[in-house]
Amino acid sequence: MIRRVIKIDEGKCDGCGLCAEACLEGAIGIVDGKAKLLRDDYCDGLGNCLPACPAGAISFEEREADAYDEEAVKRLAKQPKKQKFQASPAESFVESELRQWPIQIKLAPVKAPYFNQAGLLIAADCAAYAYGGFHADFMRDKITLIGCPKLDEVDYSEKLTEIISQNSIESVTVARMEVPCCGGIERAVTAALKNSGKKIPGRAVTISAAGEILKEAEIS
Numbered sequence: 703m704i705r706r707v708i709k710i711d712e713g714k715c716d717g718c719g720l721c722a723e724a725c726l727e728g729a730i731g732i733v734d735g736k737a738k739l740l741r742d743d744y745c746d747g748l749g750n751c752l753p754a755c756p757a758g759a760i761s762f763e764e765r766e767a768d769a770y771d772e773e774a775v776k777r778l779a780k781q782p783k784k785q786k787f788q789a790s791p792a793e794s795f796v797e798s799e800l801r802q803w804p805i806q807i808k809l810a811p812v813k814a815p816y817f818n819q820a821g822l823l824i825a826a827d828c829a830a831y832a833y834g835g836f837h838a839d840f841m842r843d844k845i846t847l848i849g850c851p852k853l854d855e856v857d858y859s860e861k862l863t864e865i866i867s868q869n870s871i872e873s874v875t876v877a878r879m880e881v882p883c884c885g886g887i888e889r890a891v892t893a894a895l896k897n898s899g900k901k902i903p904g905r906a907v908t909i910s911a912a913g914e915i916l917k918e919a920e921i922s
Contacts, residue, residue, distance in 0.1 A: 706747040707767045712736045714759035717811030719803060724754035727775045732803055735811045743768040744775055756815070799841040807849040807858050810865070817869035820845045824862065824891050825877040826884045832913045833877075840877050840907075851886030858887065862894035866902065874904040880916055884908075892921050 708729075710721075717735040729744035730737055730751060737759065739745060747770070752760050802816045807824070823844040830836040830848075847865075849858055866874070876891050878884035888906050895904055904921040 703767065703769055704764060705767050705769070706762050706764050707742055707745045708739060708747070708749060708751060709761050709763040710737050710739060711759045711761070714757045715755075716757050716759075716813055718756065718814045718816070720754045720756065720815070721751040721760060724751045726750060726779070728778050735804065735809050741768075743771040744778070746770050746772075746775075796837070799837040799843075800846060801841075802845055805846050805848050807847045807861055808854060808856070810847055810861075812861070812864045813868045816845055817865065817871060819870050819872055821873045821875065822847065822865075822871050823875045823877060824849075824887065826850060826879050826887055829877045829879055829909050832879060832911055833909050833915075834913055836877075840875065844875065849887060850883075851890070852883040858890040859893040859897065862890055863897040866894050866898040866900060871900075871902055874902055874921075876904070876906040876921065878906060878908055880908055880910050888921070895921065 710730075715736045717732055717737065719732050719737070721737050722730040722732055727744045727746055729739055729741055731740045732738070733740075737755075745767075747762070749760070749762060802814070804810055821844040823840055823846045825836075825840065825846065825848050827848040827850050829840075833839070851858065865871070874891060874895065876888050878888050891904065891906075895902055905918055906921050907918050908916045910916050
């Protein structure tokens with residue numbers, strides 16, 4: 703059927719995610735650092751997302767689209783908004799400290815509102831599995847980016863330099879494992895801080911495979 707749905711200009715979109723938060727129907731998501739209309743049948747065509755977009759990347763269009771599925775949207779709305787996990791039978795449920803999406807360095811936008819005056823955590827993606835209190839001790843009140851230099855086979859320093867240069871980052875923490883390949887993520891952050899030309903406090907925390915903090919050191 704021909705009906706009105708939203709249209710997202712990816713050239714203007716900076717991946718801030720404000721439109722996804724404003725979409726009560728869950729029709730919008732952030733994919734590869736850009737907002738996407740994930741399902742036509744979840745878009746009611748009313749455009750709550752339009753005024754939320756600071757980049758003016760959203761408009762309306764009339765096109766062939768699936769009919770709006772109100773019942774599916776209602777079922778989605780009943781699902782919990784924040785996932786929880788049970789740490790152990792003796793403990794209470796623990797909420798995630800994740801504050802933004804996406805979290806992969808390769809997928810993260812270079813500039814986004816959540817970077818404003820943020821403490822930045824750049825972590826090896828296996829660190830959270832080794833260290834049991836990772837959310838509370840590392841992620842709380844920080845914007846989290848993760849990566850693995852060995853698996854991605856990239857130098858993150860260029861992307862991280864752009865993020866640090868173009869946003870008002872207040873501090874940078876690196877959480878890495880003791881294995882040699884994790885040195886790549888620490889070197890990338892060190893290079894990014896230097897290349898940005900900014901004086902930002904930074905520290906690197908090394909975690910063992912057994913989940914112990916082996917050392918902490920300042921980086922600049």
